[in-house]
Amino acid sequence: MTNSNGRAKSPLPRSYYVWLSGALASILGDAVLYFALGWAAATHGGTVAGLVLTAINLPRVLLLIVGGTVGDRFGARRVMIAGDGVMLVGTVVLAVVAHESGPAVWLLVAAGVLVGVKDAFYLPASGSMPLRLVGKEPLPRALAMRQGGAQLVTFIAGPLGGFLMAAGGLTGTALLNAATFVVVLVIVIAIRPVHDIPPAKGSGSFLHDALDGIAVGWKDPVLRAALITTGGVAGFLLPVIPLLLPLLARDQGWSAGWTGVVFGVQSLGLLAVTLFVMVRGALPRPGLAAATGVLVAAAGTALFAVSAAAAIPAAVLVGAGSGLFASHIGPLVLMSAPNSHLSRMQAMLTLVQSVSLLAMNNVMGNLARLTTATTAVLACAAAITATGVAALCSRALRTTSTAEPGPEPVAREDIGAAEAV
Known part of the structure; x- marks a missing residue:
């Protein structure tokens, strides 16, 4: 079988499937724990619930x-x-303390801080693992498989x-999460990435290396454009479905059942594109494909404001556009980043998403309150x-083309930001 570039597809190594199974188990455990912390915090009121969410998100963004x-x-x-080792110990402690004293506010906040700090270090490292395990040519299919799996796992995490909260409370949920960390810890220890890259030679100054990562992301024209586009998508597209669609549905008198169907159709549109990339491979110009996906999603967002009858095709377009963007921008960033800066570029990618989403959720929510949900949706579509x-x-x-992937240029391996671009 060939990919969309007309070349024979390189098979994904077995080690990637093993790692992916552990990664998805970890995503499931984390999603369930997030739900449990939010549910337990809600029993103390809205202020505590907001405090626990802030305890997760603030350390993640800052670190x-x-x-x-x-x-x-x-x-x-x-x-x-x-x-994984720290979280294994932390979730076991959470389970024991919750069993002895219940979900006290200090315990929920401490657990949130632990999760946020772990994410800040773990997400950039985990984000670079597919490239280390599969190399460049199969990378889009590998990332699409991970994205599709994460969508399915997140879908079942809520129920x-x-x-689990009804059956075992916070204690049982924390123990399940601890079990997932055991699985992924064993897997990460056991696998040896075939395409692994030695740790970068630092300048001697940790601060210099951190700032160098920011500089490389900003000065490289491909990475800069990819990061700016990702920030725009995170700020204006990601709030549409979870935040603005329920507000729009209430304003226009949609039923809860119909709104739920629209939610599901959007996910199906995203999964359909993800499955296509998994089977056929990514398009040869990932930046062009990602930009096209953004415009498709923009058309779908605008269509939401027309009527309830237009909501289904709108959701399909938003999901398909989101999937087209996500399945091409991730591989593009990984393949464009210098090997010495892989984790830092993943950190930058996550950071621009987190900051944009955090800011624009509040902006769009207030715009909908001060005007109408339809106005907020149309503003998002324009942006x-x-x-x-x-x-x-x-x-x-x-x-930028991936039609003829080759080795990373030597000049970009271990050079500073001033020379890297």
């Missing part, structure tokens, strides 16, 4: 660049082993979390369109 720098300096695999057009105007992003 992402630090976590990416640590991953590049000491090796992604070592960081993951340390993170599973509710069942998403501008983001897609700007991406197409970036020659570096639009013309």
Whole structure:
């Protein structure tokens, strides 16, 4: 079988399937724990619930660049082993203390801080693992498989979390999460990435290395355009379904059942594109494909404002556009980043998403309150369109091709930001 570039597809190594099974188990455990912490915090009121969510998100945002720098300096695999070990101990302690004293506020906040700090170090390292395990040519299919699996796991995490909280409370949920960390810890220790990259030689100054990661992401034209586009998508597209769609549904009198169907159709659209990339491979110009996906999602977002009858095709377009963007922008960033900066570029990618989403959730929510949900949706559609057009105007992003993948240029391996671009 050949991919969309007309070449025979390289098979994914067995080690990737093993790692992916552990990664998905970890995602499931984390999603269930997030649900459990939010549910337990809600029993103390809205203020505590917001405090616990802040305890998770704030350390993650503040420490992402630090976590990416640590991953590049000491090796992604070592960081993951340390993170899994810390979380294994932490979730067991959470289970024991919750069993003895109940879900006290201080315990929930401490657990949130632990999760946020772990994510800041773990996400950049984990994000670079597919490239280390499969190499460049099969990378889009590998990332699409991970994205599709994560979508399915997240879909079942909510009902599973509710069942576990009803059956075993926070203690039982924490023990399940601890079990997932045992699985992934054994897997990460056992596998040896075929395409692994030695830890980067640091400058001697941790701060310099952290700032160098930011500089490389900003000065490289492909990475800069990819990061800016990702920030626009995170800020204006990601709030549409979870935040604005329920508000729009209430304003226009949609039933809860119909709104739920629209939610599901959007996920199906995203999964359909993800499965296509898994089977056929990515398109040869990932930046162009990602920008096209943004414009498709913009059209779907605007269509939401028409009527309830247009919601289904709108959801399909939003899901398909999101899938087209996500399945191409991730491989593009990994393949464009210098080998010495893989974890730091993953940290930058996560950071721009987190900051944009955190800010625009509040902006769009208040815009819907001060005007109407329809106005907020149309504003998002206009901003998403501008983001897609700007991406197409970036020659570096639009013309970058993966048709003939080759080895990373030697000049970009271990050089500083000033020389890397």
